[in-house]
Amino acid sequence: MELSHFVMCILTVISMASANPVRYEENFHEIIQDLRQLLNEEIVAEAPKYMDQVLSDVAEEELNSIPDEKDWRKDGYVSAIKNQGQCASCWSFTATGTMEGQWYNSTGHLIQLSEQNLVDCAKDNGCDGGSVKRAFIYMRDEGIEPSHSYPYKGKKGTCSFNLSDSIGTLTDFKRLRGTNEAEIMKIVAKHGPVSIYVFMSEKFLNFRGTGIFNDPKCNKKPNHAVVVVGYVNKPSEKYWIIKNSWGTSWGDQGYMKMIMNKNMCNMNYLVYYPIV
Incomplete structure (x- = not known):
C-alpha cells in the first residue's frame, strides 16, 4: 500500500477520534477495528505505535479547546x-x-x-x-x-x-x-x-x-x-x-x-x- 494511502487512512481515524474523543480514549480496540476496515492486516499490525501519538494529540487539543x-x-x-x-x-x-x-x-x-x-x-x-x-x-x-x-x-x-x-x-x-x-x-x-x-x-x-x-x-x-x-x-x-x-x-x-x-x-x- 502506498504511503499516501496509509497517511490518508490515519487522518481519517484522527478525524473520527476528534469527533468523539471520549469514545476513542475509552475503546482503543475500536480504533484498530476502524483501521482494519481501511487497511490491510499487515498495516494494521503497525498501527498501535502511531495511534498512541494520535490519541495524545487529540487529548491535548481537546483539553486546550475547553474553557478555563x-x-x-x-x-x-x-x-x-x-x-x-x-x-x-x-x-x-x-x-x-x-x-x-x-x-x-x-x-x-x-x-x-x-x-x-x-x-x-x-x-x-x-x-x-x-x-x-x-x-x-x-x-x-x-x-x-x-x-x-x-x-x-x-x-x-x-x-x-x-x-x-x-x-x-x-x-x-x-x-x-x-x-x-x-x-x-x-x-x-x-x-x-x-x-x-x-x-x-x-x-x-x-x-x-x-x-x-x-x-x-x-x-x-x-x-x-x-x-x-x-x-x-x-x-x-x-x-x-x-x-x-x-x-x-x-x-x-x-x-x-x-x-x-x-x-x-x-x-x-x-x-x-x-x-x-
Whole structure:
C-alpha cells in the first residue's frame, strides 16, 4: 500500500477520534477495528505505535479547546440544593442532579426529579446506601417522576411509580472508573454536570464557608456521592464546584470548592453521566 494511502487512512481515524474523543480514549480496540476496515492486516499490525501519538494529540487539543472555567448553574442546568436528611440516599440525589441537567439541555425545562422514586423503586438498598449505576439503569428502563408528583420522604417505601407522570427516560449512561481530572474536566465542560463518588473525611463532613477545600486525609475509598457542576482552572486558582445533598447549611450554601489536580477525596474513583 502506498504511503499516501496509509497517511490518508490515519487522518481519517484522527478525524473520527476528534469527533468523539471520549469514545476513542475509552475503546482503543475500536480504533484498530476502524483501521482494519481501511487497511490491510499487515498495516494494521503497525498501527498501535502511531495511534498512541494520535490519541495524545487529540487529548491535548481537546483539553486546550475547553474553557478555563465553567459553571452550569449559570446556564440553568442545576436545580436548588436538596437535603437527603437521615436517609443514606446520596446515590439518588447525584443521579437526579445529573439527569436534571441533561433534561434541561434536551428540553429547555429544568424539572426537579424524584429521589424518592429511585429510593423506592430502583432495586437497591434505599436509605441504607445504593448505586448510581442502578439509579441510571432504572431511569433508562422505566423513567422517573418529578419530585412534585413523587415527593421525598427520607425513608424507603413501597414503589408507587406512575408511568403517566414520568418525564421520560434517558437513552444511556457512561461510566468511567479510575479516570483522571483532565478527562473529567473535558466531560464537564462539553457535556454538563457529572456524578462522582468521594470519601467523606471529618473535614469534609464539617466543611463550611467559601474557601477551597484541601484535606490530605480525604484520600480513602469513596463512601458518598455528589455532583460536579463546574470548575475553575486558572493559574491563580483551580477547583471543582461540588453540589452536595445536605441542605444549605453545609459548605457554601450547599456547595463546595474542591481543590483540583490532587484527586481530592479520591474523586477519580468512579464517574457517571447520563445521555438523554
